[in-house]
Amino acid sequence: MSATRLLVLGVVRMRGEAHGYQVRQDLLMWAADRWANVKQGSIYHALKKLTAEELLEEVHTEESGLGPDRVVYRITPQGEGDFFYLMSKGLGEGDSGPAMFNAALPFITALERKTVLFLLKSRIRQAEGQMATTQHLMDTTIAEKPGDIGKPAHIREMFRYWNASVEGVVEWLRDLVKRLEDGEYEFADENPAAFGAPPVR
Template sequence: MSATRLLVLGVVRGFGRTHGYRVRAELLSWGIDDWANVKPGSIYHALRQLAKDGLLEASEIAHWPGRVDYSVTPAGDEEFFRLLVDALERPEHRADMLSAGLALMPALPRGRAVAALSTRLGVLEAQRAVLRRESAGACAEGTPAHLGELWAMRVRYADLGVEWTRDLLERVASGGYEMAGERELTFGMPGAWRALAEPFVK
């Protein structure tokens, strides 16, 4: 549920105060049904659970029976940034967690995003070095040629992960994409979710 928690916290945080249908509509407009394992029902479940955990504040609307508005608590803001940085730093996550991190990356100040991606790159490079050594050892021990393709495939994927992360890091570091604190945005406007609240400086 971490990817769902991250996405829901990020969207509620961006709108400042909003309801479940608006969160769902916003996430569907991002195409999450194509790149994240997030079902519409899980969005409403996440809203209720996050409120129960004290990460969102739930407010019933008196003149609109059945409607509940949500806003992020200070604890929720802290959890949002923890999940976001973790999604970008750690390559062992499932693809939907990285996708959620990329979708919300502009909520970070540029320097913090660069630091997170630098950490990710370092881990990927270390993993690739180990994989190359293991691959060379397996081939030297006489692994059947067709099984060598398994090692070749794993090394190729490791190369791709390193190259993509390095390219993204360079784009972010050189000024690509607007990041938190770089432009005044208005509540409810496209992109406003990414830069609201105090800049994250940890």
């Protein structure tokens, strides 16, 4: 739910005001149904749940020639707080999972540049620690020769695969950090109208 929660809050925030169909169209364009398992029903469920929790508010309804009237939503101040909390978790905590990280990426410019850099560098440090742990497991738990106590030698391929996967992510993260440090993209502290600006009240 957290990835869907972040995506729905982020899209409503980005648009200023939005109804469910607009949120759904944006997320389909980003292929969120593939990498975050966001389904049409989960979007509307999230809108209702976030409204019940006072993180979104209903602004008005729009007539639709294709079906029932559409409820238009806007993020609340409490929703802003939840949005930034989920962004911090999604970008900075490696154990939040790939869906949360992917959900946070479209909205990075809603944060200050230095905040994004801090969170990404924290994620890199966590990944490096994970690689060191995996290497230690490979070095200390593989049997030296057949029949010895420990994991069979071929099991090290599993550890190598884990580390290769993480190494690829770390390489990409380091490249992203360098590009952001070099000034790529515009962030909220540089342009108040950056992608993901909050609604004007």
